[in-house]
Amino acid sequence: MIPAAFDYKRASSAAEAISLVGQYGSDAKFLAGGHSLLPLMKLRLAQPAMLIDIGRVKDLSYIKDAGKHIAIGALTRHMDVETSKVLHEHAPLLSHAAAHVGDSQVRHRGTIGGSIAHADPASDLPATTLALGATYVVQGPKGQREIAAAKFFKGFLESDLAADEMLVEIRVPKMQGAGWSFQKFNRRAQDWAIVGVAAWRRKNEAGVALVNMGSTPILATSVAGALAKGASVGDAAALASNEADPQSDLNASTEYRKHLASVLVRRALEDASK
Amino acid sequence: MTITENKTTNVIGTRLLRREDPPLLTGEAKFTNDLNIPGALHLAVLRSPFAHAKIKSINVSAALKIAGVVAVYTGKDLQTTWASPMPCAWPVTTDMKNPAHYPLAIDKVNYVGDGVAAVLATNETASRDALDAIDVEYEALQAVVDLEDALSDKNIIHKDLGTNKSYTWPLLVEETPGCVEEAFKKAKYKVKERYVQQRLIPMAMEPRAIAAVPQPFGGDITLYSATQIPHILKVMTALTLGIPEHQVRVVAPSVGGGFGSKLNVYAEELLCMALARKHNAPVRWVEERSENAQATIQGRGQIQHIELAADEKGKITAVRVRIIGDMGAYLQLVTPGVPILGAFLYAGVYDIPKAYDFSCTSVFTNLTPTDAYRGAGRPEATYAIESAIEALAREMKIDSFELRKRNYIKKEQFPYTAFSGLVYDSGDHLSAAEKAAKLTDIAGVRAQQKKQNVPGATKLLGVGMTSYFEMCGLAPSRVLASLNYSAGGWEAATVRVLPTNKVQVITGTSPHGQGHETSWAMIAAEKLGVAPEDVDVLHSDTAISALGLDTYGSRSLPVGGVAIAMACDKVIEKAKTIAAHQLECAAEDLQFVGGTFSVKGSPDRALPLAAIAFGAFTAHNLPEGCEPNLEAQVSYDPPNFSWPFGTHMCVVEVDTETGAVEILKYIAVDDCGNQINPLIVEGQVHGGVVQGIAQALFEEAVYDSDGNLKTSTLAEYLVPAACDVPPITTAHTTTPSPTNQLGVKGIGEAGTIGAAPTVINAIIDALSSLGVKSMAMPASPQTVWKTIQAARGGKK
Incomplete structure (x- = not known):
């Protein structure tokens, strides 16, 4: 758990941070809370030559x-x-x-x-x-x-x-009173979601996004589209994975992830409709 | 000089807070890696990325150029350093195959994590950088990962052995020859089940850490190690390094958990010692978490086949068991013995005739070596019988509790001579089970289940149960000899009353989280009539505690704790002769109550232990022939194992849409005889239950087909946290052991033994209406969901 050697600069403003990163180019990484970057560095999966610490940049916490x-x-x-x-x-x-x-x-x-x-x-x-x-x-x-x-x-x-x-x-x-739900399905409370759903709903209008259902966060536009056309929650939820392309890993196969996404989107929409 | 006045004590059985906790909680406790050792060199071990490969060449020249790197050694460089290969102390059969295992691999690696080279550097960073700079050329070989594959001998790992089979160990007990087969032929009901005990990673919170410190002259060496076994380690390292045992001192500072994983002699301990001697400088090492996952022993790893035969009433008439045990790449200290520890328990808590046919064949694989992990063989056995009895109840279409009742060994049958010849000391299974059922509100839960588990329901309730026997405090030593175990089962204790009536207890047990300092002080306080805070407990340093067999297998209390009580008795006996001399009466006229000797019938003629302790120190007025000082030593070899037992129950709710399992209620009724400190007993049960739940729901060392560990960090290896496990209701029955004066039994492993089958049985019960009859561990949401899908025949 010892990272490879690196240099370290502390920026006191956003402008200084940007000027520093301009100076060091792609070998540099911003360090904020460090909770994604530092574990990767300790496992030597990331080996940036320069860390630009923006943790003390004023006026960016509000x-x-x-x-x-x-x-x-x-x-x-x-x-x-x-x-x-x-x-x-x-x-x-x-x-x-x-x-x-x-x-x-x-x-x-x-x-x-x-x-x-x-x-x-x-x-x-x-x-x-x-x-x-x-x-x-x-x-x-x-x-x-x-x-x-x-x-x-x-x-x-x-x-x-x-x-x-x-x-x-x-x-x-502003959500302006929209109903909402966040469904995080995991095996331990502290883990990343196996599948997660963030959703809001106001009458036929809805926003649904999926966690861990592809290489990026996924906006489930088919679900929102179906709801806009008056589809039932169940029918809309069945389209949960239309935009998704989930991986298989130790916790979930692609098939299981897609199934979970439908179940969780349905639950999220029901929850948001309460 | 002040002499503390004796208090009348009634210490045993009270919920005294652990004296260990303040230093642990404030960070004052020192673990091995906290020790400040000036001038220490740092060891780092290059590990094989291949499960099975020949080492073609190793180029260390770039590593040696890194600033701070002192030396790099390969297995070949150190080949002549070892007087013998690393030890295996349990050759279970005379023809057991045991491949030579050295701290660094010599020309072939046999698992991912096998040590290939050792770096010494003046700082930890340089040692770590050097690992990246060593160039090893491997020729990859096909890995043997699957147990049944290994058994086929298609691909032999250790060519010189000619087979992947390490041993076959049978236990066939028949009243008359062929009676097992006969019983199966005649049986009204039969079940035949296959279970897989997945590999588990012990994951002690403190990883292993070592510092070997050579003394400035004379050749002595002190080994500080995060170990459970300083005494055994002293003998074994001396033998492996070929140095005189009296020149080795082993110290286990504060140790943060073991669960069996620190019950071993590890390559890094030997490397630190050998290289410290070579460089005449301290050498230290601390394990990374992923090394802990790969290069510290793992637990479980068995495929079990169990068959039960039963008559028309469900009375079990024969048990047949076949096991394949996964040894991993090499045999560590007690690797081969683990399945054998379970061999006697496949009939569980049931009264069966002499019709028992057990056999275990253990094989090598290209995986991390296995060894004892909390329960070691006994959780596996209990899982098999307690799952099989559920299968039998399903077969008979009767309630499984009812079936258990028909088979329990009855209270009045104790002490009970089992089919195996072992004598179960005491027990009352029915009372423990009824208590658990009552606390579970079994009738209420069954009523709710009827209401809730209707067709179409997506949240299904289930109840699970396990009645277990634990076999611990393995002794007497001659029984261990009959199992070919290389050591004994005794424990040593010294009790010394100091001139000021403060007491030192020296124990051969080696706590690493169990609270021995608190419990042992309570035993001595109760015996000697002093306050627990006046008792100091010394341990885990072979220079202070010269004799002992350490801590594992729930042995510390029923062996080590009893030894302390016996040493107290000897001290009291000696004190009594001094008291009789000074009170001018006969020793047999004296009574010892609350720390004071008094003449029976004339309470005014009395002497407190404090006065005698001081008198034994001044030695001014001792009886003729009486040696000064008040001290006694005992080495205690118990007449029998101790047999704790109990029943666990739980209620689960399974979400059939996602496969998620929620444990709503967990009830543990454990009977460990008399309890020294109920708070500590409950703590042991809580921890054990969580580890059992972890096996049932969360944890598995997952390997791919090339033998790569896919769960080498805590992000993938799912050790549950407090918020992931249910509240646990603990309760007990008290059936004292008749074999020791304290009436105690061990409790360290009971929770783990009870929990896994309890949870799995509950899940199967919840899903039984869907046709689910078995559930693999860990029952992850995906596994549960897929099992439901399969039972429904693919229909949603």
Whole structure:
């Protein structure tokens, strides 16, 4: 559990972090909460030559009511997302999902921005923000740009972020009283989901995203589409895996994962309809 | 000098908090890797990435160039260092095959994790970097992973042995020749079942850690190790290294769990010692978690075939068992003995005639060696009989509890001479089972089940049950000899009353989480009439505790604890002669109550133990021929095993849509005779039950067909946490053991023995209306779901 040798720089602002990453190029990695990167480094599965520690960048940890959406700083810890009154009121699905990330120690260190930028399809928050139609704000040498969550995830641990860009803010539309549900199916409470479902529903309108059902978080557009056309929850849930391409692993075969996705989407929609 | 006034004690049976906990909880306790050892070199072991391969060449030149690297050794470099191969202390048969096993592989590797090279460096980072710089050329060979494949001998791992079979060990007990076969022919009911005991990784919270420290002159060496067995390790390392035993001192500092995984003599212990001697410098090593998964022993690994014959009332008339045991790549310290420990228990708690046909064939595979893991052979046996009796009840279409009642050995039959000739000391299975049923509210649960498990229901209730016998505190030593075990079953204790009436207890047991310091102090306090806090318990350092056979197999209390009580008796006997001398009366006129000797009938003529202890120290006024000091030593070889027993029950709810199993209620009724400290007993049961639930639902060492371990981190190897297991209701019955003065039996393994079949039986019960008759372990959601699908014939 000893990582390979690496250099370390601490950035005090987003601009400094971006300038540093420009300097060191693809050998550099941002370090935020460290809960995805450090285990990979300790197993020597990741061996970045330079770590740029953004953990102490000021002003990137916040949850603000910005009118139509809630703005969340990328360095906001899961625990703050979980306990935020603003989110409880306007995006309860997100704070509820944050409470299911890892265990309490992980939630005190890990950040929402780190989780999304890592783009792990098995993580809870990428799929949840995807279901909510979030927009991610990224900053690079030329300034900021906005990327819709639906266009952000490109492949396994791959996102639309350029090597010299940094995720700085997550914008989550207010849920405006929509019903919602988060279904995390796993064998132990602290584990990644075998399959997870984040869903909201307002009359025939719905957003459903799947955790660990492909190489990226999956937006289950067929389910939402069917509901919009008036399909029953059961019929819509049967389409859960239309956009998915799940892997087989020790916990679940592709077939079992698809089956679980239908069951969990149905339960999520029923739950969200209560 | 103050002499503490004796308190009248009634210590045994109280829920005294563990004295071990404050230092453990505050981090003050020192584990091996916490020891500050200036100048220590760090060992790292390069491990084979192949399950089966020839080593063609090893190039260490790049590794040697890394700053801080002191030396790199291959198996060939160290070949002449070893006086003998690594030890196996249990040659179960005279023709048992045992491949030579050295701390580093010499020209062939036999499992993923087999040591290939050893790096010594001045710091841990350099030692780890050096592993990446060693270039090994392997010629991969086909791996033998499956037990039945291994048995076929199509691909032989150890060519010099000519076979993959290590041994076949039969136990055929027949009243008349052929009576087993006869019983099966005549049987009204028969069942024939096959069970797989998956491999488990013990996963002690503290991984193994070692520091070997040579003394500055004279050639002595101290081995600090996270071990359960400092005494055995001292003998075995001396023999393997070919150094005089008296020059080896073994110390086990605080040890964070073992479950059998630290009951061994490991390659790294020998490497640290050999290289410390070679370099005349301390050498230390600490295991990474994935090394712990691959290169520390694993448990279980058996395929079991069990057949029961029964008459029209369901009375069992014969038992036939065939087992294939998975030894892994080599035999470790007691590897071959593990299935044999279960051999006597396949009739469980039932009264059967002399019609028992058991045989175990154990084979080598290209997998991590197996060895004793919590329960060692006994959980496997209990699982088989307690699952088979459920199958028999299904066959007979009667309630399985009713069937058990027809077969239990009855209370009045104890002490009970079993078919095997072993004598079960005491028991009352029916009372324990009825208590468990009552606590489960079995009638209420069955009523609810009837309501809930209707056609179309997706949440099905089930009840499971296990009645078990545990066989522990293995002794007397001559019985172990008859099983070809190379050591005895005794335990040593010294009790010393210091001049100020403080007491030192020196034990040969070696605790690693069991709370011996608390429990042993309670025994001595009760015996000597002192306060428990005035008793110090010394252990786990062979320079202090010279004699002992360590801690495993639930032996510590029924052997080591009883030895302490006996040593206290000897101290009291000696003190009595001094008291009689000083009170000018006959020893037989004295009574010893609450720490004070007094003349029967004249309580004013009294002397507290404190005064005698001080008097024995000054030696001013001792009887003629009486030696100064108050101290006694005992080596105790018990007349029999101890036989704890009990019944566990649980209620589960199975989600048939997802396959998820939730345990709603878990009831453990255990009888370990008299309890020294119920708090510690409950803790042992809780931990054991969780490990049993873990086997039933969560844990499995999964290998692919090339022999790669797919569960080498805690992300894949699913050790349950507190929130993943149900609340456990513990209760007990008390049937003292008649074979020792404390009336105690062991409790360390009981929970593990009871839990796995209880949970699996409950799942099968829940799904019985769907036609499910068996369930593989671990019953993961996917496994349960697939089993349901198969039972439904693919229909949803």
